Amino acid sequence: MKITAVEPIHLRVPVVDAIPDGTLDVLVVKIHTDEGLTGIGEVTSQSYVCKACFDAPRSAARRHGLTSILVGEDPRDVEGLWEKMYYETNRYGRRGAAIHAISGADIALWDLKGKIEGKPVSELLGGRVRDDVRAYASVLFADTPEETAAMAHEYVAMGLTAVKFGWGPIGPDPDVDVAHVQAAREAVGNDRDLMVDAGHAWDWETALGRTELFKPFNIAWLEEPVGQDDRKGYAELCKRSEIPIAGGEGDVTHWDFEDLIERGLDVVQPDIAFCGGITVCKRVSDMAIAAGRRAVPHCFSTGINLAASLHWISTVPNGDLVEYCLRPSPLMRKLVANLPPVVNGRVPVPTGPGLGIELDPAIEEEFTVRYE
Numbered sequence: 001m002k003i004t005a006v007e008p009i010h011l012r013v014p015v016v017d018a019i020p021d022g023t024l025d026v027l028v029v030k031i032h033t034d035e036g037l038t039g040i041g042e043v044t045s046q047s048y049v050c051k052a053c054f055d056a057p058r059s060a061a062r063r064h065g066l067t068s069i070l071v072g073e074d075p076r077d078v079e080g081l082w083e084k085m086y087y088e089t090n091r092y093g094r095r096g097a098a099i100h101a102i103s104g105a106d107i108a109l110w111d112l113k114g115k116i117e118g119k120p121v122s123e124l125l126g127g128r129v130r131d132d133v134r135a136y137a138s139v140l141f142a143d144t145p146e147e148t149a150a151m152a153h154e155y156v157a158m159g160l161t162a163v164k165f166g167w168g169p170i171g172p173d174p175d176v177d178v179a180h181v182q183a184a185r186e187a188v189g190n191d192r193d194l195m196v197d198a199g200h201a202w203d204w205e206t207a208l209g210r211t212e213l214f215k216p217f218n219i220a221w222l223e224e225p226v227g228q229d230d231r232k233g234y235a236e237l238c239k240r241s242e243i244p245i246a247g248g249e250g251d252v253t254h255w256d257f258e259d260l261i262e263r264g265l266d267v268v269q270p271d272i273a274f275c276g277g278i279t280v281c282k283r284v285s286d287m288a289i290a291a292g293r294r295a296v297p298h299c300f301s302t303g304i305n306l307a308a309s310l311h312w313i314s315t316v317p318n319g320d321l322v323e324y325c326l327r328p329s330p331l332m333r334k335l336v337a338n339l340p341p342v343v344n345g346r347v348p349v350p351t352g353p354g355l356g357i358e359l360d361p362a363i364e365e366e367f368t369v370r371y372e
Contacts, residue, residue: 001116003075005032006067006105008054010047010369011331019140020167020199022301023329026273027051028364029104031112033075039112040355042304044273045100047369053089053101062091066098066105076116078109082279086253099252099276106277107308107355114354121311121355125282128314132346135160135324136193138300141168145183152187155326161345162321163188166197166223178213185217195246197223204233211243221246221267231263238264249298252276254283261291271298273305278312285316299323303336306347307355310340314349322347335363 007030016024027043027050043050056065069088089098114121122128137155142148155163165184207225223246226233238245246267252275257268270284285295297309313319337360340347350356
């Protein structure tokens, strides 16, 4: 069996706001074979740039476009193809957009391998340890504490047992930060988990001060309180904070996560459609378990990302938690025709071959960006 074509499809809603919302613009990757099977993946990044990573022709050594690397290869050698893509793009890749693009190809290859073998991806990864995964609602803080509380009440009514609020007004004013976190905690009650995503708002010393202010509200973790490249800041904060520190959604390859784990990060959060794909996530969770840390997928884009994340995290012994995006974008709500639902606070892992999902062709057609 050979790969005959790689199809990067750019989907974008008509209005893309400058907010941290990965549901507005995504790159779907389809890998086709000579036996009529197709694997589906997703890239959550700068779609115009990542599409170019696929479309670029062969060039000098280690500067090739991904399509030219993959066409003609056997799709069943998924991890071997990850290494080949990484090596043959490393003059412009290694980190950044090329790795993001590799994520989509890797997800599609795992989906394809599952379809070839008639097995779900979770089985290919060693087998599920759970058939469904506890979901946490993932939303942005509202403009006011009262609005934040109203949103939290909605998620409690949905049966969710964990909620994460992030970004929005959080950062400049400690009084505002405390008011929002307090409102969220009072709304969700004391028997549910509450997480806070600071969106790189502070240096480590300011972040440590916020952990003291947030202690009365029993925060399950404080996410990305410092800049992604402030590795020393992460290390200092993790040594001192009584609240667990989470991060990693903007990191790529298992080498980045190895560094974060060595610096003491409590919860690592690879985004499967960004960090290098399922292959990288499997390596990351293996390292996290060995170090006594938790891996929780960052998942804030479409149902493709969600399905891939569910298959991966369902195989991780201490990984019973998945981010469930509640943004209203049609790319999140409708692109995957059989979007895994929340049922009693948990999300079932798809059971069909590969990722076990189907795309809605009408949604694909409506939101495809036409390149001239």
